[in-house]
Amino acid sequence: MAAEFDVTARGSPAADPPPGILGKVMRHLLHPFRRGTPPQPQPATGFYTDTSVCIGCKACEVACKQWNQLPADGFAFTGNSYDNTGALSAESWRHVKFVEQFDVLRSLRERVPGNGGGTSEPLAERAEHSPADGRLSLDVIPPPADRWLMMSDVCKHCAAAPCQHACPTGAIVYNEFGNVYIQPDICNGCAYCIAACPFGVITRSHFDGHAHKCTLCYDRQKDGLVPACAKACPTASIQFGPVAELRERAAKRVDELKQRGHAAAHLYGNQRTEAYSELHSFYLLLDRPAVYGLPDDPVNPWVHMRGDYLRTVAFGLAGLLLTLAVFLLAGRPA
């Protein structure tokens, strides 16, 4: 047992820098250029998040922070339901979103006397007529048309990720499980991945200046464990496994929900579109993606790259040729 606790104290001969300041500088300069042996590819894994059973308990947020030792993001009153972390960030790799779809105006109209609503009794009078324990009668509970939508958001682990495409240092890679992974010892915080992500997942940490996001618990996966958030989810809203298997499960669940009358139930990101790849973390939604803060039709920014370069190079070359023509033709003696 003592040897296990001693692991961090033990040095690795290969990683130990040569003594002296010069050795440290050399290690700092050369370390990023080292290459290890790539691991054997495994079947792609991911998340399937069924928002129809999410209860907004935030156990996933807590489990993620606990396992990955992430600092608090500063709890603030966002004014948006029970959402107190606001967004995904370098310190919050899971974010539970809350959408309250309540018809407040109708509810108020119904409670105003003589307004033709469901009741003409003011709330105070109704309290008087309520049972002996003094509690309001249960008819103040919103009718079924009103609903909560909750969704645990996370990195989408895109099959063709714009962040990975953008990364100039090679810090963002696909690991053996097909997950998008930021190597924390390589990232230099250029922030290009932040600009490239159409889902607003990645941000730069205030602590170390590097970009961070969900690793899909790469360390746990390597040890055959389920990611912390999926393990903690009490309703199986977050499901983890091989992506192909998750897709089948999700398709069955959509059929089941539609049979129960949820006509709007659909999957988001399970299949590639013309403008975007499939997501290895995909969702079952009950409303438009935009309502959940997801782009309705995400576009991979790289689809424009060839055309943008062509226009740039064409006008650049035209400028150089024009300059050359002026210099060669103007001012020459006739």
Added chain:
Amino acid sequence: MTPSPTATGYAHREVTKPPNWHGLVVWDVMLNAVTTGVFLVAAVGDLARPTAFAPVAAWAYPLALAVLLADLVCLVLDLGNPLRFHHMLRVFKPSSPMSLGVWCLTAYSLPLTGLAACALFGWRTEWLHPALLVVALPFSFGSAAYKGVLFSTTAQPGWRDARWLGAYHVTSALAIGAGVLWALAEWLGASEAAGLLRWATAGLILLGVYPAVRFAVEFRASRVVMVVVTVLSFVLPLVLVATPQAAWVAAVALLVGGYVARSALVHRPHRS
């Protein structure tokens, strides 16, 4: 059913998050335009009319190098971890405009340093000078070309729709470079080069009108920015082309107009 404001959930919010790019990046984009513009125009002039451009080139290459070094300082300081700047060179990834740009800037800096040294120490040999120019030209062009595409191939509001940003940036860089060299030639008394650069400046400004208009429309620039950039980058320098004595005014107008446009560009996602 009249939905309450919360029924729309997160629909009214911009999904993307702006990168932490502010003043240093504005200067980076601006200095990129100046160094590449000055070098490219000077190199073309030096190769086409070496005798006429020799006095201007002697100042142009050290100037381009100084501006490039300032640009590189901005690039490094803007990183979240500046001590890891060399990680940019651990991979060559042409599919990433930033990676391509870093390699182009690195490759451009080496012959430019040689050219600046030649200019400063008077080593103008018959073969070395044109060889360095030919080597530096494509990398300088690449350094100018990648910058606009870097912004337009992102998911950020304003940038993601700007299909003509790269073309605007590169034509603007050339116009700025020609304008600065024209002012320099007037100051040095190199009348032949000044006369040529005056017409080159006018031609390059006119060439840049189309991409600038397309970019402004796609980018949905504010009216104030559009008016300021139109006056400083297009109208005023074109009017002043007829007045050789006003070369410095034209150059300053081009520089300030270019800075305003690039400042609006970099800060656009933060306004959404």
